Structures are given as structure tokens and as C-alpha cells.
Amino acid sequence: MLLALLVLFSTVSFTIEKHYCGDVLVDVSVFSEVEKCGMEAMEILQKKTCCKDEINVVKGQDELKVSSFEDLDFNQQQFITAFIYTYFNSFEGLPKQTIPHKDYSPPNLVYDIQVLDQVFII
Numbered sequence: 001m002l003l004a005l006l007v008l009f010s011t012v013s014f015t016i017e018k019h020y021c022g023d024v025l026v027d028v029s030v031f032s033e034v035e036k037c038g039m040e041a042m043e044i045l046q047k048k049t050c051c052k053d054e055i056n057v058v059k060g061q062d063e064l065k066v067s068s069f070e071d072l073d074f075n076q077q078q079f080i081t082a083f084i085y086t087y088f089n090s091f092e093g094l095p096k097q098t099i100p101h102k103d104y105s106p107p108n109l110v111y112d113i114q115v116l117d118q119v120f121i122i
Helices: 002-011 040-046 074-089 113-117
Strands: 014-021 024-029 051-058
Antiparallel strands (some): 014 024
16 A cells, blocks of 8 residues: 555646745645736736746656566566465465254253242342
């Protein structure tokens, strides 16, 4: 499970967006767009830019190496085959146990001795 999570997180890519108004960081966003500070309308009129957007892209791994059993050399193939064979054949089944009293039914009670003697387990 740990290896599956490692592969998942190594292949995920995401972007980090930052919006600065002057030298002040206004907003940081990982999965959505950043909120602007509202100075863009004034920048169009004044033709000055005091705001800037910074985008950092964290790329995940694109290519995963997929190897097959045939890619291994003969010694590695022989070791894996012997390991799997001994692993699965190392488990022994339990012998079938016979239970001699399996079909035994207890005798019918004629008298309830506990009630007759007034002895009860509490």
C-alpha cells in the first residue's frame, strides 16, 4: 500500500499561483485561481503595472518504468521462481480430525435435579 501511494504522489502534478500587489503577497492558491486585489482596473487606465502573478508548476513523473519477468536475467528469474514455489508449498494443511462424539445426543432428563434440590448457580 505504501508503494502504491508513493507511485501516486510521484506522478501527480500541480501548480501554485501567487498574486502580488506591489511587494505584498495578496493570495496563494494551489488548485484554483488566485483572487485579484482589484487594482487591475486602475492599471488599465494608468498603464502602470503594480500587480504581478507568479506561477510555479510542480511536475510529476511522466514515465514509469514497467519491467516484465522476461527483462530479468536468468539468475533473477530462477531465484523468483524458487522463492514463489517454496513459499506456496511451505504451508501444510491440517490433518482431518475425527470427533468421536459428533453425533452423540445427551440423554433425556427425567428430573430436573437443580430444582428438586433447590441448588442454583448464581
